[in-house]
Every structure is written in C-alpha cells, then in structure tokens.
Amino acid sequence: MDLLAGYDPVQLGIALFAALGSAFIRGLTGFGMAILLVPILALALTPVDAVLLANFLSIFIGLSEIVRLVRGAERSAWIISAIVLATAPFGFLALAWTSPDVARFVIAMIAFSAFLAVLLPRRPAAQPGAVTTGGVGILSGLMTGYAGMPGPPVVPYYVGRDLPRETAKASMMLIFTFAPFAGLITGGTLGVLDWGLSLLAACLFPAVLLGNWLGNHASGRVSDPTWRSIVGIVLASAAVAAFVRLV
Structure with a gap:
C-alpha cells in the first residue's frame, strides 16, 4: 500500500465515486467512462x-468483456482503433x-463538443466512407492522448446512425479498450x-x-429512444461538470 501513500482520503473518495458512476454509465450507454x-x-x-488512471481502468474493464465486444463490433471499430x-x-x-x-479548459471543450455532435440529425446505418472514418480515428486519437477521451468523435459516429444499439455499444467499447494503450505507452x-496509478486502478x-x-x-x-436520450444527457452532464471545474 506504500504506492497509495501519495493520495489522501479525499482524492481516493473522489476516485471511487467517479469509477462507480462512470462505469454505470458505460454499461448503460456503451461509452462515457472516460468522458465522465x-x-x-x-x-x-x-x-x-x-488521464492515465482513466486509461488503466478503461483497459481493465474492456479486457474483461473482450470476447463479446469482438463478436458484436462493426468492422469500422478495428479501423478507428488502429488510427487511434x-x-x-x-x-x-x-x-x-x-x-x-x-x-482543464480544453478537456471541458472536448466534453461540450461531444454533446453538440450527438444533436446532429440521424444518418443511415451504412458505414461512412474512408475519409469520414479516418477523420474520426485521427480526432479520437488526438483526444485520447490529450484528454483520455476517445469518445467525442466516436459516439456521434455510431449513435448518430440507425445502427442496432448493441452493435453501436460493442463498437464503441472495443475502440475504448484499445485506445488507452497508446496513452500509457506514451x-x-x-x-x-x-x-502507483496502476495499483490505484x-x-x-x-x-x-x-x-x-x-x-x-x-x-x-430501456427503449432505444430512451437510450439515445440518455446518451445526450450524459454528454451534457459531462460538459457541465467540466465547466464547473473551470469556474
């Protein structure tokens, strides 16, 4: 436990609360763990x-259900993961x-951008072209490194299309399992x-x-419309929480 000596009880309490709540949202929506x-x-x-602690936790939970994610994800998830x-x-x-x-300001803006993006009109279920998919991968990679948040470009890419809910969730979760490795390596x-963050994780x-x-x-x-509404609420809440920290 010596590695945890640098964290006081308040820090540990905040981390525990954040881990439990953000993981609940992940299970409910398919994303949101890093964003929250x-x-x-x-x-x-x-x-x-x-960012690094979130990376450890995202890898741990992703690997615990990797078989289900691989089976259910869209092919684009592998492409985006590689680019990330x-x-x-x-x-x-x-x-x-x-x-x-x-x-902290940039992280708040990233969280807010995800909320705005998910409000855009729904698109057909067909996988977008290579340029769109590649752009999502690049933006997601940069946001993964900078804020530990691969989600802002990825969530609208899947949730904004008429995909089955489980396909969208598995695709997002697969990307969010691979993305944190880059942050830890870097x-x-x-x-x-x-x-010590690995022990804390x-x-x-x-x-x-x-x-x-x-x-x-x-x-x-919950129904599919309710699920999509929850997605928007989660993203909005994350943006509000991030901006409150700035104030």
Whole structure:
C-alpha cells in the first residue's frame, strides 16, 4: 500500500465515486467512462494523472468483456482503433506541454463538443466512407492522448446512425479498450507515468465492475429512444461538470 501513500482520503473518495458512476454509465450507454471520469478525477489529481488512471481502468474493464465486444463490433471499430493507436501519442505530447489550467479548459471543450455532435440529425446505418472514418480515428486519437477521451468523435459516429444499439455499444467499447494503450505507452516513454496509478486502478476496479454490471442490467430495460436520450444527457452532464471545474 506504500504506492497509495501519495493520495489522501479525499482524492481516493473522489476516485471511487467517479469509477462507480462512470462505469454505470458505460454499461448503460456503451461509452462515457472516460468522458465522465477524467473531468471528475481532475478535481483531485493532476490532468496527466487523471488521464492515465482513466486509461488503466478503461483497459481493465474492456479486457474483461473482450470476447463479446469482438463478436458484436462493426468492422469500422478495428479501423478507428488502429488510427487511434497511431495518433494518440501526439495528443499526449500536447498534454504534457500544456499547463493544468489550459488542459482543464480544453478537456471541458472536448466534453461540450461531444454533446453538440450527438444533436446532429440521424444518418443511415451504412458505414461512412474512408475519409469520414479516418477523420474520426485521427480526432479520437488526438483526444485520447490529450484528454483520455476517445469518445467525442466516436459516439456521434455510431449513435448518430440507425445502427442496432448493441452493435453501436460493442463498437464503441472495443475502440475504448484499445485506445488507452497508446496513452500509457506514451506516458511511460515520456517518464510521466506513475505506476502507483496502476495499483490505484486495481483498487478501484471492483467498483468499476459493479457499476458496469448495473449499467448493463439497466440498459436492457430501456427503449432505444430512451437510450439515445440518455446518451445526450450524459454528454451534457459531462460538459457541465467540466465547466464547473473551470469556474
């Protein structure tokens, strides 16, 4: 437990609350863990530590259900995941060179942009062209590195189309499982990765598993229109929470 000595009870309490709540939203909507987790963790940790801790937790929960995700995801999820892994280091470099106040402002704007994007009109279920898919991958990679949030471009890409809910959820979750690896590798390369965060993530993981299970259970009880409305509410709440931190 020596590795946790650097975190006071308030920080640990905020992290536990954020892990449980964000994992519930992940299970319910298929996304939202990083979008909600990073701004809340940034209340108690530095932006870099908040992003890296979210990366650990996203990998842990994604790998715990990887078989289901691989089986249900759209082919585009693999393409976007590969692009994210290639471009995320550039976003993390920008985070490492940015002051905490500027980083928190950018993270808030990223959360707000996701809310605006999901309000756009629904599109056909057919997979968009290579340019659109590639652009989503690049933006998602940069946001993964900078804010630990691959979701803002990815969520509208899937939720904004007439895809079956489970296909959209599995596709998003698969991307969110692979994306954090880039952040951890880059953080280790730059020497800013505190391995104590991995122990903290392991301690928080039972709360993540519980929250994710509860969210999945709740997801099966809501209609598709209700699910899409919840997606919008989650994104709006994340944006509000991030801007409150700036004030």
